[in-house]
Amino acid sequence: MSVLTVNNISMSFGGVKAVSNVNMKIKHGEIIGLIGPNGAGKTTFFNLLTGIYSPTEGEIIYNFDKNVHPNKMKPHEIAAAGIGRTFQNIRLFSEMTVEENVRVGFHKNIKYKAISSLFRTLSYYKEEENADKKVMELLKIFNLDGKREELSKNLSYGEQRRLEIARALASNPKVLLLDEPAAGMNPNETHELMELIRWIKDKFDITIILIEHDMSLVMSVCNRLYVLDYGKLIANGTPEEIRHNPAVIKAYLGGEDEAC
Structure with missing residues (x-):
């Protein structure tokens, strides 16, 4: 069963179509890569999936127990329904600690009411203890x-990237969207991220969709790839199929005689 269905989605800004008639069906547990040249509409597409933009045409459906x-x-x-996300430009709370940033992600899962917080009831302490435990589990997973x-602003770039993913996972998502998670990482950090993405998918039993320019990462970690160019979906398939797809080669290289 598809966990995400996208039917003829388009997004226009004035007379410019940033996304044009895109269709997708993504199954539970897949790692999907969304690739394409700069300006292809990839981040706009993520903004549509997360409600930052409303499509001018088409429909998006997350097929959970209750459709979203x-x-x-x-x-x-x-986000509360089960969609977690990181951003192309890291968006952490810079003046908050590492622990506090991850704790923010648990907000939607806190079950005590305001009155329990005010009077420090037993349910309040139990929920806080459970949140503390889960925060530390995530911090250990990400070596933080x-x-x-x-303070999050004092972390290295690679650590900030890991922290942002940890915070997204704290919300217990069913689908995790990663926007250029390897950006700014060195080859060793990228390899570690590759292994981490696979582990996250299995550990948390979730679907992952990632935008990435590092072809070695997407070709190694993704089950399938979707390719955008000027807002249009020009190809989809396995990494091997995409590697030799003439339309993809032309979009990236401007010719049809070389492979990606």
């Missing part, structure tokens, strides 16, 4: 537990 329709929902409602009290 981003066309009709606000971003925070979509030793910096739990460090």
Whole structure:
């Protein structure tokens, strides 16, 4: 069964179509790569999936226990329904600690009411203890537990990337969207990220969709790839199929005589 269905989605800004008649069907547990040249519409597409933009045409459906329709929902409602996301430009709370940043992700899963917080009831302490435990588990997974009290702005670039993914996972998503997770990483960090993405998919039993320019990463970690060019979907298939697809080669290289 498809966990995400995209039917003829388009997004126009004035007279410019940033996304044009895109269709997708993504199954539970897949790692999907969304690739294409700069300006192809990839981040715009993520903004449509998360409700930041409403499509000018078409429909998006997340097929969970109760279907989620981003066309009709606000971003925070979509996040609460099970969609986690990182951003192309890291968006952490720079003046908050590493631990506090991840803890923010648990907000939607806190079950005690305001009155329990005010009077510090037993349910309040139980929920807080459970949140503390889960925060530390995530920090250990991402090798950030030793910096739990460090301000996020003081982390290295690679550590900030890992922290943003940890925060997204704290919301317990069913679908995780990663926007250029390897950006700014060295080859060793990229290899570690590759292994981490595979592990996350299995550990958390989720679907992952990632935008990435590092072809070695997407070709190694993704089950299938979708390719955008000028907002249009020009190809989809396995990494091997995409590697030798003439339309993809032309979009990237401007010719048809070389492989990606």
